[in-house]
Amino acid sequence: MTLFHFGNCFALAYFPYFITYKCSGLSEYNAFWRCVQAGATYLFVQLCKMLFLATFFPTWEGGAGVYDFVGEFMKATVDLADLLGLHLVMSRNAGKGEYKIMVAAMGWATAELIMSRCLPLWVGARGIEFDWKYIQMSFDSNISLVHYIAMAAVVWMFTRYDLPKSYRLPVTVLLTLCVYKAFLMELFVHVFLLGSWTVLLVKAVVTGAISLCSLFLFVTLVHSN
């Protein structure tokens, strides 16, 4: 399509980040540099993950259409490193819980946006061929922002030493859900053969549910003491 189409996709992908950054008050905390640091951590963690995957996971050479369940599961397990990375970012920032969560999540999600979506958008949405997938990709980046905020919140709750015993289980469940969400989605799509718009919708609903749950937990936890 045209540069205008790229502009559309880019606005759709990027503006929610900008709005979130502005409205959450991070700008007043002078948090830009910290977000950049979080982004750098993201890069470092992804590099480690890639090295790990490349070293220990041979490429799957099964027949076409065959789903390598175990292999994919193991690969999803490597995403646990993301949790470590988020924890690392938050532990290096002093401040209130919300602030730490927002900085880590914003930096993390923005780094992901830049690293894994900007280039395909630039190359694809600007091409002659029109495809809805670039609009979908932009929506997907909005969803992943929410996802990372929820994930950072859950990680923050999990690593608190004053976490009440009764919270331990739900937080762990949420944490597992966060990590394996992509894997479960993939499995779901594979089993039910969904169209790309339905997948996006399901993803939005699932992410919304997880985020709402973590918000409940967070609110309860913060205001309980």
Add this chain to the structure above:
Amino acid sequence: MFEEASEVFDNMFKSSFPLTFIVFIPAVLILVSPLPAEAAHEFTVYRMQQYDLQGQPYGTRNAILNTEARTVEAEVLSRRCVIMRLADFSYEKYQKALRQSAGAVVIILPKNMSALPQDIVQQFMELEPEMLATETIIPVYFAMEDDELLSIYTQTLTSSTSQGSLSAAEVLLHTATANGFQMVTSGAQSKAVSDWAITSLEGRLAGVGGEDLPTIVVVAHYDSFGVAPWLSYGADSNGSGVSVLLELARLFSKLYTYKRTHAGYNLLFFLSGGGKFNYQGTKRWLEDNLDHTDSSLLQDNVAFVLCLDTLGNGDSLHLHVSKPPKEGTSQYQLLKELEMVVSSQYPEVKFSMVHKKINLADDMLAWEHERFGIRRLPAFTLSHLPSHRLAQRSSIMDVRPHVDVKKLGRNTKIVAEALARVIYNLTEKGAPGDLQIFTEQMQVQEEQLSAVVEWLTAQPRAAQLVDKDSSVVSTLEYHLTRYLKDVKKHYVKADKRDPEFVFYDQLKQTMNAYRVKPAIFDLLLAVCIAAYLGVMYLAIQNFGVLYSVVRKITQPKTKTH
């Protein structure tokens, strides 16, 4: 935020040069990166003929195509690529597209051309010369139908027909849901091919007994012609003529190896190139033989020149002459022998002589024998077609099923018998009319004929595609050397300053069909996105509301703790 960012960047660039390097180089690379060619569908297209003959341009003059697709039903065709299916193709539609200054025309041919209804084939055959008769500014392409292309055609058809009769809301909805297609060819502009050599092949069988033996020349042109060079397989015209010539060479080489059957005639076989371009190969061959050499078989004592053209079908044979042969000449003898063989052995075949004077004012010569006639050599053409104007001689529809091997074999037999009767002077020796020479071990081999036709129609043999190193030429040469002596190649190159023929390249290209949306769609999308972002902004602004609601819900619990 931006001030902070600029501060950060300032510090970054001041402090460390390598970092600048790392940030800037990819940025520049991304900005200058070419657009990728990731197409919805990619297919091969064959361009219409483009050539100049005697300074006169013919065919399409353009190769570059980058426009949106429409079918001919759409109201506005200007600067659009008009796609048509062969089944719906007509000259009026083609003319309509040209009149409305369409950007290009793409004609979709069905995969199996021999299964087409006969009337469509006939109609298209007659249109081909009309399309080529004048020059066309826009590119005209032919594509082979497949499922993807058909779906592109149907989608274009629905969007083209529904235009104009809709309300504004429907049009808006339509732009969001329907697909347009941008057709793009990847090749460059067509340009003249310089120094193209047309190859012709010659071989002979020498007779015995005396110095100044009469010579019989058998000629067939091997190239094919159609509206698109890459689609012209030329089965009947002139794959059949070539196969007959090769079979005659085989039979007479056998006869000429035995002393008792070695006759007093020289046989000269000539496979000419560029036959569809006013017999350029023959013209040069005659010039070389008559003007530039001292001794040549063609200079001394030529009995007659027999040209073979379109012999693979039909139940009639026509001997086309430009001057009725006089009694007593060997031409007349061959005519009589042909009549005799046909009447006594194949009564179902209608044989006749067709007389047409050479019209020098015409741009194109009618038959190959006229080239010889101009140089005062006694010549005629044998064909099953009654007229040189028939479209079968220059059509892409002339494919393998157009040749009936049985009839081809029968025609070969008739020619061979008649020639043998002339060479051995059998009628004067009192041989009966139904005497068959080519029987048993000497019989015409239909497998051989069908193999040659099969091989010739396996690849397009347009004059623009057969260069001097091509497999067509080398295989023909190999066949000739098996039976004949002194096989020679002759090359024709057009004169540099005043070329008689000019060919152009870019005849086969890859075309991409990109799915596109109209510009209004972008605007519509922008409005939708702006609305979505506005909602997002409000939602994030009022996140506190959600937060307090959640808090209210959880509050009673915390109190009971």
